[in-house]
Amino acid sequence: MEESEHRFISWPVLAMMAFVTVIGFEDIMYNFKNQGMGVITSWIIMMFLYVIPYALMVGQLGSIFNHEGGGLSSWIRGTNGEFLGYFTAWTYWAASIPYVVDSAQSVIVGFGWAFTGSNEFQAKMPNSLFTLVTFIIFIIFIIVQRHLANSMEVLSTIGGFAMFAMTVLFVILSIVGLSQSGWHMATQPMNIHTIIPKFDLKYLTTIGLLIYAVNGAELVAPFVTRMKKPKVEFPKAMITLAxxxxFLTIFGSFSLGIFFDANHLPNDLKMNGDYYAFQALGQQYGVGNLFMYIYAWTSVIYMCALLAVLLDAMTRMLIADTGDKYMPKFLQKKNASGLPINGYILTCALSGFIMLLGVFLPEMNDIFNWLLNLNGIISPGVTCWIFFAFMRVRKNSAKYPSEYVFIKNDKIAYDFGLFLLVVTAAATIFGIAPQDVSTYSGTWWYELVINIVAIFVLIGLGALLPLIRKREEEYGIAFDKAQWSAMIATTLIAIIAMVWLGGSHFSARITLIVVIAAVALLLLWLIGRRKPVQTNLKNS
Known part of the structure; x- marks a missing residue:
């Protein structure tokens, strides 16, 4: 059956769809804080050596596996088998945990600015209250999305475009304003040396957040086959995206240099910088906090909608995309409304665990920065799967025919995929080193430990679930009530012990937390070794 003309997606529309998912004002702000005006050079390098080839590789993978929805896990499943497909789905889901926690915290920050017009609200909030409010927001939005899921999807789409419009508005008004009398660059001197970053170890630790800022093109991969002439139109869309x-990252960073001295940036720029920027823009144009309030409410609406959609979509995706072979039955359990209730509990539990790790940091700003930087570790790590899948495809291209092909020569294409895989993996590893704190201070060592713990738990749990599923197949159930009770009690005791250690010295806290975690893991392992009592369900 011939597809009608109006059902095709044009390349400008696809480019715009990808653009909204890839970059935002906060991404520009975060990396400006990390690298100052030197980030301009980093953006130029990233666009031509990373973003364009990355997006075009995604296009070929989406074209090959279009019948499976074009998702990342289906690309790995189709090239490397069922287990790695499952594990990719898990890691993609696990990478969403820090993101949704970060989104929930951004909601709190947004409301603070929307109601008070300053950073006063979050500046005075204790860490424990900040964590508690964040967790309450999780619970509220799990309830809200159940009734308003479709509305939230519409709101997040509208909010996404509104956020993009506010970013463009900021860049245009800043650059136009600079030509007016009375305006000047806050960053001085402004010359070629100012925009060249210092390529040292600290620089390497910030690359992960750059990659985190520009990834997301895989979300539009399934639309490749809905283009009329994908071989011609998809590269146009991706080059336009780049x-x-x-344009936005370079001129956005330059615009920030108008209002902020890149040599002396506020410590809370990652958390409050976008609000500071719009506040400064409004004051320069003589409209007070008008721009800031518009941006604050735009951010609140967008982040609320995004949070609700994410909490629902990521849980459903995990349960639906991994199948019966590796996902325990108790996580697939649904209530009368068809919602994976235990999946939601797992999402909340892991989100609470991530928040608990950060609650002992000195200030709320440290929590926000740490969580953001955690995204800069886990998200690039998941992106490695894309390049791995692409390399597998190009190693045996005859087995994977595609309507669109990135670089006809398989050897060159494979080497390009390997290059991006190595760069992304290196950025992930270097990103584990803490940022935004004094090197080798107590806080630095604590953040290093909780970075490793967070990665170990989020990724390691994905390796344990197939073993739990195996127990279900062998015994009929994974654990009996006594085992569940013992594991929950062990976990709670470990958490209480860690909370009790919250006020101790950093070095003592790190040592004791490692010991408690090791003992808890040992106890959980010993509990799990025992066969469940209800073995009579095995053949039922």
Whole structure:
């Protein structure tokens, strides 16, 4: 049956769809804080050596596996088998945990600015209250999305475009304003040396957040086959995406240099910088806090909608995309409304665990920065799967025919995929080193430990679930009530012990937390070794 003309997606529309998912004002702000005006050079390098080839590789993978929805896990499943497909789905889901926690915290920050017009609300909030409010927001939005899921999807789409519009507005008004009398660059001197970053170890630790800022093109991969002439139109869309992203990141960073001295940036720039920027823009144009309030409410609406959609979509995706072979039955259990209730509990539990790790940091700003930087570790790590799948495809291209092909020569294409895989893996590893704190201070060592713990738990749990599923197949159930009770009690005791250690010295806290975690893991392992009592369900 011939598809009608109006059902095709044009390349400008696809480019715009990808653009909204890839870059935002906060991404520009975060990396400006990390690298100052030197980030301009980093953005140029990223666009031509990373974003364009990355997006075009995604296009070929989406074209090959279009019948499976074009998702990342289906690409790995189709090239490397069922287990790695499952594990990719898990890691993609696990990478969403820090993101949704970060989104929930951004909601709190947004409301603070929307109601008070300053950073006073979050500046005075204790860490424990901040964590508690964040967790309450999780619970509220799990309830809200159940009734308003479709509305939230519409709101997140509208909010996404509104956020993009506010970013463009900021860049245009800043650059136009600079030509007016009375305006000047806060960053001085402004010359070629200012925009060249210092390529040292600290720089390497910030690359992960750059990659985190520009990834997301895989979300539009399934639309490749809905284009009329994908071989011609998809590269146009991706090159347009790269050009728009390059324009916005370069001029966005330059615009920030108008209002902030890149040599002396506020410590809370990652958390409050976008609000400071719009506040400064409004004051320069003589409209007070108008721009800031518009941006604050735009951010609140967008982040609320995004949070609700994410909490629902990520849980459903995990349960639906991994199948019966590796996912325990108790996680697939649904209530009368068809919701994976135990999946939601797992999401909340892991989100609470991540928040608990950060609650002992000195200030709320440290929590926000740490969580953001955690995204800069886990998200690039998951992106490695994309390049791995692409390399597998190009190693045996005859087995994977595609309507669109990135670089006809398989050897060159494979080497390009390997290059991006190595770069992304290196950025992930270097990103584990803490940022935004004094090197080798107590806080630095604590953040290093909780970075490793967070990665170990989020990724390691994905390796344990197939073993739990195996127990279900062998015994009929994974654990009996006594085992569940013992594991829950052990976990709670470990958590209480860690909370009790919250006020101790960092070095003592790190040592004791490691010991408690090791003992808890040992006890959980010993509990799990025992066969469940209800073995009579095995053959039922």
């Amino acid at each position: 050009l728009m992203t390059t």
